[in-house]
Amino acid sequence: MEIAIRNGPVVLVFKSALRPNIVEIHEDLIVHGDFIKDVAFQVDDLHSIHQRIKEHNGDILSPPSKSSDECGSILVAKIGSCCGSLVHTLIQHIDYSGIFLPGYKPSSNFNLVSRLDSIPVCGLDHVVENHPHGALDDVTDWYNKMLNMKRFWSIDDKVVHTEFSALKALLVANSKRDTQVTLVEPVPNSRRGRGQIQECLDYHGGPGIQHIAFNVNDIIAAIDEMRRRGVEFLPIPDSYYDQLELRLKDTNLNVIEDLTEIRRLKILMDFDSDGYLLQIFTRPVQDRPTLFIEIIQRHNFNGFGAGNFKALFDAVEEEQKRRGTLLVEKAPY
Numbered sequence: 460m461e462i463a464i465r466n467g468p469v470v471l472v473f474k475s476a477l478r479p480n481i482v483e484i485h486e487d488l489i490v491h492g493d494f495i496k497d498v499a500f501q502v503d504d505l506h507s508i509h510q511r512i513k514e515h516n517g518d519i520l521s522p523p524s525k526s527s528d529e530c531g532s533i534l535v536a537k538i539g540s541c542c543g544s545l546v547h548t549l550i551q552h553i554d555y556s557g558i559f560l561p562g563y564k565p566s567s568n569f570n571l572v573s574r575l576d577s578i579p580v581c582g583l584d585h586v587v588e589n590h591p592h593g594a595l596d597d598v599t600d601w602y603n604k605m606l607n608m609k610r611f612w613s614i615d616d617k618v619v620h621t622e623f624s625a626l627k628a629l630l631v632a633n634s635k636r637d638t639q640v641t642l643v644e645p646v647p648n649s650r651r652g653r654g655q656i657q658e659c660l661d662y663h664g665g666p667g668i669q670h671i672a673f674n675v676n677d678i679i680a681a682i683d684e685m686r687r688r689g690v691e692f693l694p695i696p697d698s699y700y701d702q703l704e705l706r707l708k709d710t711n712l713n714v715i716e717d718l719t720e721i722r723r724l725k726i727l728m729d730f731d732s733d734g735y736l737l738q739i740f741t742r743p744v745q746d747r748p749t750l751f752i753e754i755i756q757r758h759n760f761n762g763f764g765a766g767n768f769k770a771l772f773d774a775v776e777e778e779q780k781r782r783g784t785l786l787v788e789k790a791p792y
């Protein structure tokens with residue numbers, strides 16, 4: 460059974476096994492718990508991508524096929540990724556004008572949502588994959604070969620470390636930068652802890668999607684409403700905002716949002732001379748400390764909040780201490 464929910468251009472599909480014998484879903488759930496199985500990409504020319512993937516011996520789970528209903532047709536294929544059991548559905552819209560994809564019917568069972576104040580989402584900014592130590596070069600190669608995505612930036616453990624852990628991250632994206640995947644790996648070193656990436660790998664049972672980031676146009680209103688609804692975000696100390704205000708004093712940046720609101724809602728901010736971004740991270744959205752959600756608003760700023768990594772990772776490690784997973788060698792399950 461599948462239920463698709465939409466907010467602006469973003470659609471999430473929730474899938475569950477109705478019957479006991481749907482082995483492939485149950486097997487995945489035993490390993491990963493609730494997790495992201497599929498990150499779908501919209502493509503312009505599925506046949507040529509399929510050809511490219513075949514030439515590079517990619518894992519084609521289902522070759523391009525046409526799917527139609529009374530609202531038109533799409534072309535769809537599915538490939539295995541190099542990120543554990545994650546798959547990528549590739550979709551080319553030929554002439555489709557229905558609500559989502561062929562076969563989906565509108566549902567009228569969402570009275571609760573229609574009574575809440577809306578939280579408009581305007582796009583999917585990026586998804587983030589966690590990989591084991593040493594995997595990032597091969598994964599980057601894979602996205603480059605199969606989907607022609609290029610590496611745009613990287614940051615290493617010399618820059619990204621805390622008292623307890625260290626990591627490497629890099630971004631692969633298409634040339635328009637409207638499809639972006641951040642790849643992250645832990646760097647084991649002499650530090651004392653099991654960092655957030657290793658914790659996520661341990662609880663997820665291997666590589667997988669660690670967070671998804673939604674773009675909004677009014678992050679203050681969005682977070683205000685999400686908090687009102689009870690969504691839990693990572694706590695950020697007041698000292699972060701004291702420092703932020705000092706750093707901002709030395710710039711000519713025109714920040715539209717009210718800094719008191721940014722402080723009150725615990726939104727993070729990173730900037731350079733041309734622009735800034737505002738971002739905030741939820742606590743994990745299921746029992747295992749694996750998937751969480753980021754809300755992000757960009758003002759002429761393409762980067763990934765590297766200036767926030769320290770505050771962010773310190774905040775996550777405070778959560779790990781609370782969970783009792785930071786200062787141990789292996790996952791305590």
Ligand SMILES: O=C(O)C(=O)Cc1ccc(O)cc1
Nearest residue numbers: 585587628641643655753763
């Ligand atoms: O790069 C991103 O997408 C970020 O949002 C920053 C980040 C990178 C790695 C993490 O484990 C958590 C956050």
Ligand SMILES: [Fe+2]
Nearest residue numbers: 587670672753
């Ligand atoms: Fe992110």
